[in-house]
Every structure is written in structure tokens, then in C-alpha cells.
Amino acid sequence: MSIGAKKYGLSKNEIIRRSQDISAIFQNGRFQRGRWFDVAFINGAARGVAFAATKRIHTAVARNRIKRRLREAFRLEKENFHTPAQMVLIGHENILQARLDDLRAEMRNIAIKINRAGNEKGTAKGF
Numbered sequence: 705m706s707i708g709a710k711k712y713g714l715s716k717n718e719i720i721r722r723s724q725d726i727s728a729i730f731q732n733g734r735f736q737r738g739r740w741f742d743v744a745f746i747n748g749a750a751r752g753v754a755f756a757a758t759k760r761i762h763t764a765v766a767r768n769r770i771k772r773r774l775r776e777a778f779r780l781e782k783e784n785f786h787t788p789a790q791m792v793l794i795g796h797e798n799i800l801q802a803r804l805d806d807l808r809a810e811m812r813n814i815a816i817k818i819n820r821a822g823n824e825k826g827t828a829k830g831f
Contacts, residue, residue: 714779720754720790729754729792736817738810740799741774745791747822752790753778761797770795777807784815787822 720726733746755774757767774793799807 712779712782714775714782718752718782720752720792725752725790726754726792729790733790734821736814738814740796740802740807740810742794742796743791743814743818744794745789745818745821748788748790750790751782751785751788753782754792755795756792757795766797766800770797770799773799773802773804773807777804777811781808781811781815784812785818786815787819789818789822791818 720729729744729746733744735744736742755771755778757770759767761767761770774795778793
């Protein structure tokens with residue numbers, strides 16, 4: 705950890721914003737479904753994350769709240785992601801009823817799966 709870095713911070717350079725990068729993750733990466741959110745990821749040189757909610761969630765207020773909840777859960781659990789990976793977290797509508805502890809537990813499970821996939825030599829999709 706660098707000097708002045710916050711333990712639970714989420715810096716701007718960790719967030720993926722370019723649509724080309726996000727498209728590459730969906731086209732070339734792996735996909736894992738979860739109870740509260742899904743994740744698409746690809747092992748990379750550095751850790752990066754994007755947060756999304758589908759347009760099927762009709763109001764922008766709800767979509768923004770979903771992304772905020774995902775950001776908070778990731779921010780608190782990012783130290784568990786040991787393997788550098790680029791990922792897109794896609795929130796389900798039911799995330800609005802979830803407790804933060806439940807989201808953190810699922811984030812830890814996803815971290816374990818991504819870390820395990822980063823240590824594998826194969827290129828097969830899925831788990």
C-alpha cells in the first residue's frame with residue numbers, strides 16, 4: 705500500500721470507464737452469476753472494476769442506488785481480490801433489499817472464485 709493511500713478507498717484509476725475496455729471484458733472474459741449481482745471478469749495486469757445496472761430497472765434513481773451499493777461492497781472487500789483482474793459488476797434489482805453484510809459475503813465469494821481462476825492455467829470459460 706502506498707503512502708497516503710486509504711485502506712478502504714477506491715481510487716479513480718481503479719474504475720474502468722472506457723466502453724472498449726468493458727466490451728472486451730464481456731467478449732473475452734468469464735461470467736459468474738450470483739444472488740445479488742453478476743460479475744464478468746478477465747485476468748489482467750492491474751485491478752480494475754466497473755459498476756453497472758441493467759436498463760430493465762426502469763428508474764435512474766434505482767439504477768444509481770444499485771451501483772452505489774455495489775461500489776460500497778467492493779470498496780470494503782477489495783483487499784480480498786489478490787489476483788489482478790478487470791471486472792464488471794452488474795447489480796440485480798433485488799440488491800436494494802439486501803443487507804450490506806450479505807453483499808460483502810457474496811463479494812468475498814466472488815473474490816475467491818476470481819483468485820482461483822487467476823491461478824489456473826486453463827482458458828476454459830466458467831467455473
